[in-house]
Amino acid sequence: MDIQTRARFSARARVIKALSHPSRLFIVDELSRGERCVCELTELIGADTSTVSKHLSILRNAGIIRDDKRGTQVFYQLTMPCVLRFLDCVETIMQENAQAQMSLMG
Amino acid sequence: MDIQTRARFSARARVIKALSHPSRLFIVDELSRGERCVCELTELIGADTSTVSKHLSILRNAGIIRDDKRGTQVFYQLTMPCVLRFLDCVETIMQENAQAQMSLMG
DNA sequence: TGGTTAATTGGTAAAATAGCCAAGAAGTAT
């Protein structure tokens, strides 16, 4: 792999890596139904506020979500709805995997 | 997040995590043009055979690719072409990010 | 001003990931 090709795939991997965590996928799913503040997401996820804040910054740095400060709160919203279609594909993969498992068991 | 919800998003994250590495994305891209043996992928990526083999097993365990042994060689092929559409979305995100960067610079 | 809420940032320890080398397994050929 030459330098440019490696750089191209590394950039893609950085975006995907931002999505490769249960809490971050949960955030994306939740934001697909509308904007949420950090406090709401923290409550739903059930982790420390600082943990959720860091997850949000990872998604923001990847360009997947956007923040909007209003008063003391910060609201986040999806900027890339196409990731939802991606998640549909992931769901398909999981169903196929489950079926393959079932058929192995007879 | 209750146990079931967490389990659901963890399962999704496992699939996505399998895609979150430059070499593994390269493999998916390469396989989108047809099956390849481990030796071909190793040559293209330029890493140790054992490293590539481990990347392949990660993708296989996630249900994204399938192996087919023929003689001493093992050929891999995509089982989930829908991941390619996912990668299109990633490309879109990257372009949007690049544009945002440009506009910040004026 | 002082107090309160909301969120981010720095620090740290535990866990997961990645890469190479060495060794082993499986097939083919001489």
Added chain:
DNA sequence: ATACTTCTTGGCTATTTTACCAATTAACCA
């Protein structure tokens, strides 16, 4: 049988990721 090729697995180290706590910043209110 021996040698050779192809691939996988185990071992090890280095790097990255994750989560919590503590401290800080920022906005609002009494």
